[in-house]
Amino acid sequence: MRVCGGLVVTGTAPREGDILVRDGRIAAIEPPTAGGELDARGCVVLPGGVDPHTHPLSGLARATTAAGQGGTTTVFGFTAPRPGESPGAAWRRAVRDLPQATVAMSLHPAIWEPDRLTRADLEELRALGASSVKLYLAYPELGMMASDRTLYETLRASVELGLLVMVHCENGGVIEARVEEQLAHGATGIDGFVAARATGVEEEAVARTLALARLAEAPVYLVHLSSAGSLVLVREARAQGQRVIAEACAHHLLLDESCYERPDPGRWLIVPPLRSRFHVDALWDGVHDGTLDTIGSDHAQVAYQPAFRGADFRALPSGFPGIETRVPLVLSEGARRGVTLERLASLLATTPARTFRRESTGAIVPGAAADLLVWDPSTHWTVDPSRLHGGHAWTPYDGIEVMGEIRTVIRDGAVLHGPPEP
Numbered sequence: 001m002r003v004c005g006g007l008v009v010t011g012t013a014p015r016e017g018d019i020l021v022r023d024g025r026i027a028a029i030e031p032p033t034a035g036g037e038l039d040a041r042g043c044v045v046l047p048g049g050v051d052p053h054t055h056p057l058s059g060l061a062r063a064t065t066a067a068g069q070g071g072t073t074t075v076f077g078f079t080a081p082r083p084g085e086s087p088g089a090a091w092r093r094a095v096r097d098l099p100q101a102t103v104a105m106s107l108h109p110a111i112w113e114p115d116r117l118t119r120a121d122l123e124e125l126r127a128l129g130a131s132s133v134k135l136y137l138a139y140p141e142l143g144m145m146a147s148d149r150t151l152y153e154t155l156r157a158s159v160e161l162g163l164l165v166m167v168h169c170e171n172g173g174v175i176e177a178r179v180e181e182q183l184a185h186g187a188t189g190i191d192g193f194v195a196a197r198a199t200g201v202e203e204e205a206v207a208r209t210l211a212l213a214r215l216a217e218a219p220v221y222l223v224h225l226s227s228a229g230s231l232v233l234v235r236e237a238r239a240q241g242q243r244v245i246a247e248a249c250a251h252h253l254l255l256d257e258s259c260y261e262r263p264d265p266g267r268w269l270i271v272p273p274l275r276s277r278f279h280v281d282a283l284w285d286g287v288h289d290g291t292l293d294t295i296g297s298d299h300a301q302v303a304y305q306p307a308f309r310g311a312d313f314r315a316l317p318s319g320f321p322g323i324e325t326r327v328p329l330v331l332s333e334g335a336r337r338g339v340t341l342e343r344l345a346s347l348l349a350t351t352p353a354r355t356f357r358r359e360s361t362g363a364i365v366p367g368a369a370a371d372l373l374v375w376d377p378s379t380h381w382t383v384d385p386s387r388l389h390g391g392h393a394w395t396p397y398d399g400i401e402v403m404g405e406i407r408t409v410i411r412d413g414a415v416l417h418g419p420p421e422p
């Protein structure tokens with residue numbers, strides 16, 4: 001296959017060229033020819049998206065089909081351990097479902113019972129092929145909140161074992177206290193949920209995590225940062241020589257807290273909650289200046305439904321789909337805000353792939369897997385849930401005007417979506 005005449009985003013300056021694909025791999029990048037098999041003239045050719053943060057296991061076939069349609073050719077999904085199940089057993093159980101995936105799929109082990117986590121568990125995960133392990137500093141009510149000791153010890157062990165520790169940074173104890181404050185004041189609705197999870201509870205946990213990672217002399221990956229203050233902390237830590245990988249999620253870049261003023265605000269509940277425009281703009285500053293490294297979707301194939309039964313916000317489900325819209329919406333808004341194509345490719349594909357040791361994808365270089373997307377910046381469309389493929393009747397992005405359309409998605413040299421090979 002020859003992908004002809006597109007503007008190829010290679011990591012250096014984009015240049016027009018043909019991509020020669022052979023046996024599922026990029027064989028060469030050559031000077032542009034005048035059209036041919038897969039005509040990409042007038043379009044941008046980017047590496048297939050790599051989504052570092054998803055929760056797809058409750059519907060892997062649909063979630064990964066949606067990913068592929070939206071330009072994502074590699075998905076990292078979190079395991080979902082059952083009560084009492086070891087992290088390794090949860091991994092092995094998830095692996096049995098992976099043949100359902102229609103794009104490349106890797107797992108991140110989620111630790112939901114951190115008090116039982118042992119060094120042997122981490123060694124087993126490494127032996128199973130994990131490149132990461134995820135801890136939560138929130139959700140004490142679910143027994144999921146890692147203690148400072150567990151976080152520190154896991155960071156220490158991670159260096160030796162070659163596992164990157166991913167941390168959900170929110171101070172769970174303070175959230176519990178603030179939940180009670182909200183309820184005591186009669187704030188039982190969405191506003192109470194959002195106020196309990198104010199940016200300060202994230203920033204405290206980011207500061208603590210960075211301090212412990214510094215003590216442990218370990219790199220650390222911070223998931224779904226949503227606050228301007230968190231990015232300040234990341235910059236300070238890096239200035240001290242720490243290796244920090246900072247992730248934002250697409251909804252925090254594309255939506256804001258005004259969604260909670262809509263007639264059906266509960267649909268936009270997510271953790272961390274959507275923030276004010278000030279924070280949205282600060283995250284885009286982080287996209288521009290390199291503070292942020294990766295953009296995930298935090299796609300929830302099904303919303304998280306708390307076990308709590310009651311008439312206040314503690315019973316509300318949270319989380320929403322986003323695996324299919326991540327690449328097109330971030331490309332659209334990124335271009336509108338003047339972010340370079342190289343930078344967007346890095347956030348959406350190259351850096352997630354490298355961070356989690358999938359060096360064979362995420363970049364358009366000879367020898368890499370032919371995971372590509374052809375993006376036509378000249379067209380416009382409007383997000384409509386009936387056009388999406390994840391099996392959801394609703395999307396948080398309904399009605400958003402999008403610049404540029406993904407015309408073709410190629411995975412391992414085969415067309416997943418778009419015009420068939422002539």
Ligand SMILES: [Zn+2]
Nearest residue numbers: 053054055298
């Ligand atoms: Zn998540």
